[in-house]
Amino acid sequence: MSGKQLVDRMQSRVEQAKGMRDEEKLYRYKGVLYPCIMCPEENLKALDSISARADDIMLVAYPKCGFNWMVGVLRQIIAQASGVKEESRMPPLIEFFGPEALTNVGNAPSPRFLGTHMHPDNIPATFYQNKSKMLVIFRNPKDTVVSYYHFCNNNPVLPSVKSWDSFFQDFMSGDVPWGSYFTHALAWEKKMDDPNVMIVTYEDLKQNLSEGVRQISTFFGFSLTEAQVEQISQGSTFSAMKERSANSHGNMGNVIFRKGEVGDWKNHFSPEQSQQMDETFKNRLEGTRIGALLKYQLHCQ
Numbered sequence: 001m002s003g004k005q006l007v008d009r010m011q012s013r014v015e016q017a018k019g020m021r022d023e024e025k026l027y028r029y030k031g032v033l034y035p036c037i038m039c040p041e042e043n044l045k046a047l048d049s050i051s052a053r054a055d056d057i058m059l060v061a062y063p064k065c066g067f068n069w070m071v072g073v074l075r076q077i078i079a080q081a082s083g084v085k086e087e088s089r090m091p092p093l094i095e096f097f098g099p100e101a102l103t104n105v106g107n108a109p110s111p112r113f114l115g116t117h118m119h120p121d122n123i124p125a126t127f128y129q130n131k132s133k134m135l136v137i138f139r140n141p142k143d144t145v146v147s148y149y150h151f152c153n154n155n156p157v158l159p160s161v162k163s164w165d166s167f168f169q170d171f172m173s174g175d176v177p178w179g180s181y182f183t184h185a186l187a188w189e190k191k192m193d194d195p196n197v198m199i200v201t202y203e204d205l206k207q208n209l210s211e212g213v214r215q216i217s218t219f220f221g222f223s224l225t226e227a228q229v230e231q232i233s234q235g236s237t238f239s240a241m242k243e244r245s246a247n248s249h250g251n252m253g254n255v256i257f258r259k260g261e262v263g264d265w266k267n268h269f270s271p272e273q274s275q276q277m278d279e280t281f282k283n284r285l286e287g288t289r290i291g292a293l294l295k296y297q298l299h300c301q
């Protein structure tokens with residue numbers, strides 16, 4: 001499917017959603033909420049048929065942790081390393097594909113660039129069995145929930161949010177699409193020694209994108225010159241990607257590329273909400289390696 005066809009398909013789904021009631025927009029599959037339009041049950045069931053390859057380039061992120069940012073970075077790395085310039089396309093989320101598109105994925109040449117928001121234990125086992133390399137991007141939970149809140153408010157395929165306070169509570173209890181942030185983080189904790197998994201954070205990349213690009217390309221076995229690393233980093237800043245977003249993401253460009261900052265939570269959280277998040281982080285993630293990677297004290301306190 002061409003980039004234009006994908007953007008058109010996304011936009012027709014957005015139009016379809018505008019005719020739906022909020023309570024029709026989410027459903028549960030194996031206990032986790034998913035958006036009906038983007039990932040109907042047939043899409044999730046079809047994932048059982050996917051066959052992973054060792055040279056697949058897999059990108060994984062809990063929603064709003066920087067998935068689209070890394071899509072931009074990886075596309076440029078692949079283009080620079082292979083010399084093939086690819087037109088910008090919509091995010092390659094396997095749960096959005098459906099049976100027909102998955103058949104095309106099966107016939108696509110290597111290396112395939114695929115992605116998902118799924119919980120690590122729900123990613124098809126074939127990716128682990130066949131040792132596909134996975135890049136995981138995580139973000140501090142306070143900025144993640146703020147980004148998620150704005151996204152739900154501006155994305156017709158998701159139910160609009162009643163209030164910041166109610167969305168915050170839903171996020172804390174994991175009652176949001178793709179499930180609990182904390183459950184995802186704890187599951188990645190168990191995979192931190194897997195040589196085929198690389199976990200990066202939104203905040204570290206904001207601080208030093210060039211170093212991130214260097215490490216990510218090395219992880220996937222690409223060797224780039226310093227000039228290429230710099231070119232990719234400059235082409236992947238928030239402002240550069242936002243500028244291209246009407247072309248790459250159609251009407252959703254301005255929704256996905258919203259603010260792109262660390263610390264926007266300070267404009268949304270009440271002192272009580274901040275304390276509740278601090279306590280939850282302490283109870284669930286303090287003392288874990290993924291918790292340390294997130295630098296909670298620096299970014300959230």
Ligand SMILES: Nc1ncnc2c1ncn2[C@@H]1O[C@H](COP(=O)(O)OS(=O)(=O)O)[C@@H](OP(=O)(O)O)[C@H]1O
Nearest residue numbers: 063064065066067068069147237238257258259260
């Ligand atoms: N290049 C770049 N630099 C910094 N930040 C960036 C960049 N690209 C996207 N973003 C920010 O990432 C947030 C969207 O996350 P996702 O792409 O994971 O969203 S989605 O779940 O796939 O819809 C969303 O965060 P917020 O702005 O805080 O809402 C985007 O602005």
